[in-house]
Amino acid sequence: MNLPHLHLILNHVPTIGTAVAIGLLLLSLVRRNQQLTRVGFEVICVVALITLPAYLTGVATGMELEKLPDVSKAVIARHHDQALQAFLFMLVTAGAAWLGVWRFRRVGNLSTTNIVVVLVLALLTMGGMMTTATLGGEVRHPEILAPGEIAPTAPPAWLSAAMVQRFVLDNTWVWPSCETLHFIGLWLLFGVVVLVNLRLLGVMNGAPFSAYHRLLPWGVLGLGINLVTGMFWVIATPEQYMTNISFGLKMGALMLAGADLLYLTTFDGPWNVKSGEEAPALGKAFAVSAIALWIGVMYFGRMLPFLGNAF
Amino acid sequence: MEFIYSLQHTAAMDWFRESGSLWGYPAVLFLHTLGLGTVAGLSGAIDLRLLGVAPRIPLAPLTRFFAVIWIAFAVTAASGLVLLVAEAEAKLASPVFWIKMTFLALALVNLRLLRTRVFADPRIDTHPIASRAKVLAATSLLLWVAVTTAGRLMAYLEKGPIG
Numbered sequence: 001m002n003l004p005h006l007h008l009i010l011n012h013v014p015t016i017g018t019a020v021a022i023g024l025l026l027l028s029l030v031r032r033n034q035q036l037t038r039v040g041f042e043v044i045c046v047v048a049l050i051t052l053p054a055y056l057t058g059v060a061t062g063m064e065l066e067k068l069p070d071v072s073k074a075v076i077a078r079h080h081d082q083a084l085q086a087f088l089f090m091l092v093t094a095g096a097a098w099l100g101v102w103r104f105r106r107v108g109n110l111s112t113t114n115i116v117v118v119l120v121l122a123l124l125t126m127g128g129m130m131t132t133a134t135l136g137g138e139v140r141h142p143e144i145l146a147p148g149e150i151a152p153t154a155p156p157a158w159l160s161a162a163m164v165q166r167f168v169l170d171n172t173w174v175w176p177s178c179e180t181l182h183f184i185g186l187w188l189l190f191g192v193v194v195l196v197n198l199r200l201l202g203v204m205n206g207a208p209f210s211a212y213h214r215l216l217p218w219g220v221l222g223l224g225i226n227l228v229t230g231m232f233w234v235i236a237t238p239e240q241y242m243t244n245i246s247f248g249l250k251m252g253a254l255m256l257a258g259a260d261l262l263y264l265t266t267f268d269g270p271w272n273v274k275s276g277e278e279a280p281a282l283g284k285a286f287a288v289s290a291i292a293l294w295i296g297v298m299y300f301g302r303m304l305p306f307l308g309n310a311f
Numbered sequence: 312m313e314f315i316y317s318l319q320h321t322a323a324m325d326w327f328r329e330s331g332s333l334w335g336y337p338a339v340l341f342l343h344t345l346g347l348g349t350v351a352g353l354s355g356a357i358d359l360r361l362l363g364v365a366p367r368i369p370l371a372p373l374t375r376f377f378a379v380i381w382i383a384f385a386v387t388a389a390s391g392l393v394l395l396v397a398e399a400e401a402k403l404a405s406p407v408f409w410i411k412m413t414f415l416a417l418a419l420v421n422l423r424l425l426r427t428r429v430f431a432d433p434r435i436d437t438h439p440i441a442s443r444a445k446v447l448a449a450t451s452l453l454l455w456v457a458v459t460t461a462g463r464l465m466a467y468l469e470k471g472p473i474g
Contacts, residue, residue, distance in 0.1 A: 069337070109413075141410075172444060176464055176466075176467040179466070179467070180459065180460045180464065182360045183344075183347070183462075183463055184456055184459050184460075186347075186348055186351075186352075186357055187347060187348045187351040187352035187355060187455070187459070188352065189352075190348040190349070190352040191348070191351070191352025191353050191354070191355045191356040192352070192356050192359075194349070194352060194353065194356075195353065195356045195376075197334045203375075204369075204372045204373075206369055206372055207367065207368055207369050207372075208367075210367070211365060211367035211369075212365065213365075213366055213369045214364065214365035214367065214368070215356060215359065215360070215364060215365045215368070216364075218356075218359055218364065276416040285389075295345065298341070298344055298345060298348060299341055299345075302337065302340055302341045302344050303333070303337055303341070306331075306333060306336075306337040307333070
């Protein structure tokens with residue numbers, strides 16, 4: 001098993017997963033069942049979490065494939081551009097879906113606007129992912145192209161990886177600015193995550209978990225800032241990260257920490273912890289793992305230049 | 312100053328900078344980051360609460376976090392001191408370093424004021440949050456952003472031996 005192999009396994013999830021979520025959302029509208037809508041939103045969050053390694057292993061695969069004589073670099077680049085665009089749509093869709101799930105906890109229903117926004121975003125994401133999948137197929141399956149066509153079959157994307165790379169590398173202020181934002185995002189996310197999880201660990205049992213749950217969007221904002229700034233670096237200098245063991249460990253810890261973050265909102269265990277009550281054992285286990293994993297994300301991030309080769 | 316410069320060139324500091332051991336420079340750099348994440352993160356979360364986010368979190372139990380923040384600050388300051396000594400000549404000559412120290416001093420005074428002026432009040436959870444408390448929360452957030460910004464820019468505006 002190597003990164004290209006992992007890419008071939010993961011790359012189906014964004015397309016099929018988003019399609020499943022859209023199906024659930026449409027069904028929930030027909031059945032007028034908001035519990036089903038919530039499930040659709042949760043599926044989108046999980047699919048987005050898996051889209052991260054699908055995208056990153058794709059970048060690594062592209063770097064490997066470019067060394068081979070019989071592949072078109074233009075097709076690989078076009079596939080990457082489309083993937084980048086679709087991934088950004090996926091992140092925005094997941095952000096809107098997560099906010100919906102978070103709000104559902106508090107008010108017990110979802111606004112029509114929220115459902116329509118997520119549905120439209122999910123449709124756009126799925127369209128982008130389907131084009132990405134087609135273009136990805138063209139990299140290694142010339143038999144799906146029309147005779148005489150040398151690909152890529154799609155017109156240039158409005159956002160290209162090369163554009164982002166030039167923006168970061170040609171402007172000396174971009175990298176330090178991303179660093180600054182990445183560290184502000186780091187403490188915003190870490191502070192919120194620690195405080196909310198400490199409630200589960202019994203540090204402040206005087207108030208219900210729901211009171212602390214209100215802080216979470218600020219942590220998710222920090223996570224969003226760090227995903228975007230982190231992607232600037234990965235696109236600008238992929239060679240620093242794709243062969244870097246510390247980056248692989250950081251992304252692994254990040255995915256697990258992301259799952260812990262979702263747990264706080266999607267499962268009933270934490271939410272049902274009332275004023276004066278202890279959290280259930282499972283909730284405590286998730287809380288310990290969340291704090292440990294975010295510290296791990298920080299550690300392997302800081303070790304990028306030392307365990308690996310990044311500057 | 313001369314004393315700090317002489318420390319920079321001791322065998323221990325040479326090892327710390329140049330050995331390549333994960334227990335040297337990288338470990339201390341990580342502790343500095345973890346400390347920052349805890350100090351600014353917990354302060355930031357308390358500031359957000361004072362500014363009106365998550366209004367049902369009782370304030371009085373948050374008082375205990377001031378001790379945690381100061382302990383985390385001790386870790387940040389100790390690791391920062393080692394990082395400073397390791398590259399004393401470059402850092403002490405850098406205006407950005409002194410700007411960072413100025414913002415840090417202000418942020419610590421702000422933290423102390425939050426503890427003594429806002430959290431010392433026994434009626435903290437029964438009365439609406441005073442506008443003075445909100446101002447202190449806002450300046451606290453801005454100052455931690457400023458400290459973080461200056462700290463990050465130190466690595467880019469003057470490149471030390473490690474960067």
